[in-house]
Amino acid sequence: MTPSRLALAHISKSFPGVKANEDISLSVRPGEIHALLGENGAGKSTLVKIIYGVQQADEGAIQWDGSPVAIPSPKAARKLGIGMVFQHFSLFDAMSVIENIALGLDEAVDRDVLKARVAAILDSYSLPLDPERAVHTLSVGERQRIEIVRCLLQKPKLLIMDEPTSVLTPQEVERLFLTLRQIAMGGCAILYISHKLHEIKALCEAATILRGGKVVATCDPKVESTKRMAELMIGAELRQIERKPGGEAGAARLSVKALSLDGEPPFGTDLEAVTFEARAGEILGIAGVAGNGQSELLTALSGERLAGSANAIALDGRPIGREGAGPRRALGLACVPEERNGHAAVPDFSLADNAVLTARHRLPLAPLGVISRGDVARFATAVIQRFDVRTTGPAALARSLSGGNLQKFIMGREIGQTPSVLVVCQPTWGVDAGAAAAIRQELVDLAAKGSAVVVISQDLDELLELADRLCVINEGRLSAARDVATLGIDEIGLMMGGVHGADAPHGADAHA
Amino acid sequence: MLYASPLIAVGLTMLIGTFVFTAMGYDGLHAVRDIFLTPFLEPQRWPDLGVKAAPLVMIALGLAIGFRANVWNIGAEGQYVMGAIAGTGVALATHGLTGWWILPAMALAGVIGGMAWAAIPAFLRVKLQVSEILTSLMLTYVAVQALYYLVRGPWKDPDGFNFPQTKMFSAAQTLPAMAEGSLVHLGIPVALVIALVAWLVMEKTTAGYAVKVVGLAPAAARHGGFSADKVTWASLLAGGGLAGLAGLFEAAGPFGQLTPQFPTGYGFTAIIVAFLGRLNPLGIVFGGVVLAGTYVGGEIAQTTVRLPQAATGMFQALLLFVLLATDVLVRYRIGWKARAA
Amino acid sequence: MTSAILVSILMTLVAASTPILLAALGELVVEKAGVLNLGVEGVMLTGAVAGFAVAYSTGSTGAGLVAALVAGVATAMVFAVLTLSLTANQVATGLALTIFGIGASSLIGAGFVGRTITRLGPAFPEALSGHPLLRAVLGHDIVVYLSLALVLAVSFFLNRTRPGLILRAVGENDASAHAIGYRVIAIRYAAITFGGALAGLAGAYFSLALTPMWADSLTAGRGWIALALVVFAAWRPARLLLGAYLFGAVMTAELQFKAAGVTVLPPEALAMAPYLATIAVLTMMSLGPKSGRANAPACLGKPFSAS
Numbered sequence A: 001m002t003p004s005r006l007a008l009a010h011i012s013k014s015f016p017g018v019k020a021n022e023d024i025s026l027s028v029r030p031g032e033i034h035a036l037l038g039e040n041g042a043g044k045s046t047l048v049k050i051i052y053g054v055q056q057a058d059e060g061a062i063q064w065d066g067s068p069v070a071i072p073s074p075k076a077a078r079k080l081g082i083g084m085v086f087q088h089f090s091l092f093d094a095m096s097v098i099e100n101i102a103l104g105l106d107e108a109v110d111r112d113v114l115k116a117r118v119a120a121i122l123d124s125y126s127l128p129l130d131p132e133r134a135v136h137t138l139s140v141g142e143r144q145r146i147e148i149v150r151c152l153l154q155k156p157k158l159l160i161m162d163e164p165t166s167v168l169t170p171q172e173v174e175r176l177f178l179t180l181r182q183i184a185m186g187g188c189a190i191l192y193i194s195h196k197l198h199e200i201k202a203l204c205e206a207a208t209i210l211r212g213g214k215v216v217a218t219c220d221p222k223v224e225s226t227k228r229m230a231e232l233m234i235g236a237e238l239r240q241i242e243r244k245p246g247g248e249a250g251a252a253r254l255s256v257k258a259l260s261l262d263g264e265p266p267f268g269t270d271l272e273a274v275t276f277e278a279r280a281g282e283i284l285g286i287a288g289v290a291g292n293g294q295s296e297l298l299t300a301l302s303g304e305r306l307a308g309s310a311n312a313i314a315l316d317g318r319p320i321g322r323e324g325a326g327p328r329r330a331l332g333l334a335c336v337p338e339e340r341n342g343h344a345a346v347p348d349f350s351l352a353d354n355a356v357l358t359a360r361h362r363l364p365l366a367p368l369g370v371i372s373r374g375d376v377a378r379f380a381t382a383v384i385q386r387f388d389v390r391t392t393g394p395a396a397l398a399r400s401l402s403g404g405n406l407q408k409f410i411m412g413r414e415i416g417q418t419p420s421v422l423v424v425c426q427p428t429w430g431v432d433a434g435a436a437a438a439i440r441q442e443l444v445d446l447a448a449k450g451s452a453v454v455v456i457s458q459d460l461d462e463l464l465e466l467a468d469r470l471c472v473i474n475e476g477r478l479s480a481a482r483d484v485a486t487l488g489i490d491e492i493g494l495m496m497g498g499v500h501g502a503d504a505p506h507g508a509d510a511h512a
Numbered sequence B: 001m002l003y004a005s006p007l008i009a010v011g012l013t014m015l016i017g018t019f020v021f022t023a024m025g026y027d028g029l030h031a032v033r034d035i036f037l038t039p040f041l042e043p044q045r046w047p048d049l050g051v052k053a054a055p056l057v058m059i060a061l062g063l064a065i066g067f068r069a070n071v072w073n074i075g076a077e078g079q080y081v082m083g084a085i086a087g088t089g090v091a092l093a094t095h096g097l098t099g100w101w102i103l104p105a106m107a108l109a110g111v112i113g114g115m116a117w118a119a120i121p122a123f124l125r126v127k128l129q130v131s132e133i134l135t136s137l138m139l140t141y142v143a144v145q146a147l148y149y150l151v152r153g154p155w156k157d158p159d160g161f162n163f164p165q166t167k168m169f170s171a172a173q174t175l176p177a178m179a180e181g182s183l184v185h186l187g188i189p190v191a192l193v194i195a196l197v198a199w200l201v202m203e204k205t206t207a208g209y210a211v212k213v214v215g216l217a218p219a220a221a222r223h224g225g226f227s228a229d230k231v232t233w234a235s236l237l238a239g240g241g242l243a244g245l246a247g248l249f250e251a252a253g254p255f256g257q258l259t260p261q262f263p264t265g266y267g268f269t270a271i272i273v274a275f276l277g278r279l280n281p282l283g284i285v286f287g288g289v290v291l292a293g294t295y296v297g298g299e300i301a302q303t304t305v306r307l308p309q310a311a312t313g314m315f316q317a318l319l320l321f322v323l324l325a326t327d328v329l330v331r332y333r334i335g336w337k338a339r340a341a
Numbered sequence C: 001m002t003s004a005i006l007v008s009i010l011m012t013l014v015a016a017s018t019p020i021l022l023a024a025l026g027e028l029v030v031e032k033a034g035v036l037n038l039g040v041e042g043v044m045l046t047g048a049v050a051g052f053a054v055a056y057s058t059g060s061t062g063a064g065l066v067a068a069l070v071a072g073v074a075t076a077m078v079f080a081v082l083t084l085s086l087t088a089n090q091v092a093t094g095l096a097l098t099i100f101g102i103g104a105s106s107l108i109g110a111g112f113v114g115r116t117i118t119r120l121g122p123a124f125p126e127a128l129s130g131h132p133l134l135r136a137v138l139g140h141d142i143v144v145y146l147s148l149a150l151v152l153a154v155s156f157f158l159n160r161t162r163p164g165l166i167l168r169a170v171g172e173n174d175a176s177a178h179a180i181g182y183r184v185i186a187i188r189y190a191a192i193t194f195g196g197a198l199a200g201l202a203g204a205y206f207s208l209a210l211t212p213m214w215a216d217s218l219t220a221g222r223g224w225i226a227l228a229l230v231v232f233a234a235w236r237p238a239r240l241l242l243g244a245y246l247f248g249a250v251m252t253a254e255l256q257f258k259a260a261g262v263t264v265l266p267p268e269a270l271a272m273a274p275y276l277a278t279i280a281v282l283t284m285m286s287l288g289p290k291s292g293r294a295n296a297p298a299c300l301g302k303p304f305s306a307s
Helices: A044-051 A074-080 A097-103 A111-124 A140-153 A170-185 A197-203 A226-234 A294-302 A325-331 A351-359 A373-386 A403-415 A433-448 A460-466 A489-496 A504-510 B004-023 B028-036 B043-068 B076-093 B102-128 B132-152 B187-204 B206-216 B218-223 B228-255 B266-276 B281-304 B310-340 C002-032 C040-058 C061-085 C090-112 C132-138 C142-160 C162-172 C174-180 C184-210 C222-232 C237-259 C267-287
Strands: A006-015 A018-028 A033-037 A059-064 A067-069 A082-085 A158-162 A189-194 A206-211 A214-219 A252-261 A271-279 A283-287 A313-315 A333-336 A421-425 A452-456 A469-474
Touching: A006 A044, A018 A033, A018 A044, A018 A189, A018 A206, A018 A214, A033 A044, A033 A170, A033 A197, A044 A158, A044 A189, A074 A082, A082 A140, A097 A111, A097 A140, A097 C162, A111 A140, A140 A170, A158 A170, A170 A189, A170 A197, A189 A197, A197 A226, A206 A226, A214 A226, A252 A294, A252 A421, A252 A452, A271 A283, A271 A294, A271 A452, A283 A433, A283 A460, A294 A333, A294 A421, A294 A452, A325 A333, A333 A403, A351 A373, A351 A403, A351 B206, A351 B218, A373 A403, A403 A421, A403 A433, A421 A433, A433 A452, A433 A460, A452 A460, B004 B028, B004 B266, B004 B281, B004 B310, B028 B281, B028 B310, B043 B076, B043 B187, B043 B206, B043 B228, B043 B266, B043 B281, B076 B102, B076 B132, B076 B228, B076 B266, B102 B132, B102 B228, B102 C267, B132 B228, B132 C222, B132 C267, B187 B206, B187 B228, B187 B281, B206 B218, B206 B228, B218 B228, B228 B266, B266 B281, B266 B310, B266 C090, B281 B310, B310 C061, B310 C090, C002 C040, C002 C132, C002 C142, C002 C162, C002 C184, C002 C222, C002 C237, C040 C061, C040 C090, C040 C184, C040 C222, C061 C090, C061 C184, C142 C162, C142 C184, C142 C237, C162 C174, C162 C184, C174 C184, C184 C222, C222 C237, C222 C267, C237 C267
Parallel strands: A033 A189, A033 A206, A082 A158, A158 A189, A283 A452, A283 A469, A333 A421, A421 A452
Antiparallel strands: A006 A018, A006 A059, A059 A067, A206 A214, A252 A271, A252 A313
16 A cells, blocks of 8 residues: 555644634545545635645644655645645736746746746646736636646646636536546645535545534545535535425516626626516526626626616516616615625625615615614614624624625625515525525525525526526526526536537527 | 824824934924924914814815725815915905905805816716826816916016015905904814714715715625715815815915915825824814914924924824824734734 | 037936936836835935935035935835835825925925035046037936936846746735735835835935935925826836936926027916826826726735735
């Protein structure tokens, strides 16, 4: 048996108030693809930061190729032969690919030498990437390749991939897996961090499952059942969303007709003739890979940006395309953007002040322009109680809340106004499992009361669980909606995968 | 706790000032006492304190609204001069006339003059995304040159022995004193009323809310249906209008005419006042009085310890530096406490 | 005779352009690192007064230039500590620096008002520049040649060297640069130091070369024009050179008109010209192609704290 490339023994790490890692041991052999599996907040990030030298463990030991080591910095980690591709890329949009690669190296390399070495790597792994292109013109998959090339240039012995597929299309995921298998074949160990079980089953030979900062199991994902791994990861029986037996969906509450809008400069996506209807009592899902026009669609619907003609958007039959955000809310169209801090909420404001932000149009919080503090506090308190927001009260600053709690408050603020139509983008992004389930339940309940709900999300599993009908947004174009019941996951994958010129979304259009 | 930092800053500035001026060979302790304490301890200085605080407070109130909204109007000095020019234009046109309406007309012209000057950076920023920082400042130099041109040329007093200055304003064109023979003029109560109104607007209304939310989180403001463009316009016009009114009050009050010495730098000092007042209208009244004290005290120190007039300016800048630093330190202390809790 | 006049106009123009070129070049590097230092004017003034004071007391303009450099760096460090280490607001701190520079220079300079020193002379012996055309090339002072060399050096540094690449990266995306392991704060300190040195030197050029006499606020807002020039140049050193000389032409127009006896416009209108030109230039830049704006460092003016 070959010795472990990396062996962690009894690693613990605490932050004020949290034990992020507790007594974690794991080992990875050369050439092995090892999964580190866990929910958000299970301690995966802290653990890999310790391995990569970003943070130091409070207790425990690290062994590298059989001998004990200390990893005081990322530089030291790279010196050992550890490469890491973070979930958030460390790239410079305005610079070229080759400049970005040069910046990722620890020492100066002559530009021509570097070009030759990069070309050799791109060639041997058959990775398509133009070294002279500016990064902002690249797709997410191509950007990730820059990060991978940065690592491969250092001839790594261990490659850490942090949630590498969260922003990729299914086709890009396939391509990444091919590359990773080829890298592992060369003897490099890979630590693959994810919470997506089917990927881990497809790729990894071993898995360490974390929950609440501890190792709860080690298993062979090819053998273990997906359900069992999910239960280990979540720590409870999977909670099912309760749906009242659905009657037929009602009349169209929100109808969007041929909505076109230029993307926001400098690098936004143009919306092109987006057309859909959301009916009373239904949840319409809009799937798609990040950066295909989701945020543009949301701001176009919320009224933050106006449509070219009033008729492009109609609420209960009334044209509102030229109305601003305030009038649209007053008429009953509520929207929740993806970014909580600074878009859906003001971090430096109290929860009460954040209630004023979007609830003042439908509720009498500021009659004649004078803010009624008492009414605002009452409304905020009601939201906090009804949606179980863990906080000290309406005077707490939004920034003091965890992401999940702030999201619950924001969702509560909108649902508490009983809108006729609610559009939400990434409703459970970065939210823990319990809060996510609660938020999904609220969406289902809102639809059951006769509102139309539109959920824009990159999380297919979430959409398949929630939505009655589903469409896909790709490069600013929206496919026709299909009944979820009649749709297979491969079909959605194809619909989403048009990023590199595949004709799939147009194929889907043809069914309309 | 956050409200303590201006007080800590004043204290630290006194301490540093003592060392600096002692090192420069002056009686540092005496200088600092004269600049920061004497104006407040001797009642006969109070009228002068009020006269100097009024324009500072008025200008700072307008600036603070802008700073809250991330609108960096640093050309208040120019708007102040333009307000005085516009008001003086009315004064020269109505010279020899009497009537209660003359002074209000001058004040209105002052407000409009300041607003018009601030409207240029507002337009350029809203329509063309040109930074208001540079444009508003550049316009200050232009306004000052315009003033020089007018007092040396078309508006020069023909009976003024060729001095570059306008005619003296008549009684109907001069701010009434609050008491017979007193320096204290109508501008002082007006400044206090404006501060109170500004406080009410900023704290209690959606208009004030709009200013704050646009400054803190522009995307959230858009999401909530607030227009950043409107806020930019409103805050620049408010800043320009108040600076213009302050300029007119200064021209129709202490100066009584326009001269090349009219731009005294109140528009820049008001920036310090705004920060010292934590951008809060009531705090600005406090900040205005402290900075007015440095002017009055600076004059005292000129005679008592022969401190050059320029020392006042350095003191004021030192105060702003120390304030920015203590602000951060106080914020950190709160951070540590919160983490420890 | 005509060529002599033309050369003399050129000499005035170059002299007027040199300080804004220096100050703008320093600020360009600072901004490329992602920091907006609005205090250029203040740094220039402390450089001007320190340079004058030392030149006056030692009798050496060279010593004055060195003193200005040191004073510029020292003043810029106040800004650096406040904005980088204490993460104070860059706009407010820059304004404070300007107000401070005006006050400090006026206080220190109070003892020097009206005093004169020997003006900074040409870099090469007079014999070499006897002919007007030779004078146009070889008749300038050392700072003029230094400023031109620095344009080339900065351009090479930013576009052709690894430290330059890293500096641009820090200004483009500080979070990414930090994640890769670059010391964002240290690099920004270095950039601000460079900017301070150049602004200090630029200030001394006013008091040692342009008007070898002390007067309050003798930089008259040129520091602000330097800031505008960086925008005009779209953060490119070569365009900065062009812009600085264009502004030099506008600023010296007043003198040229006076010399030529043209009195169509009142002197105040000519004195306004550089400031109006600045506004016009900023407006034109925003009307022009978006490429200029896209070249702006993405992190310009945003505070960074590593955590």
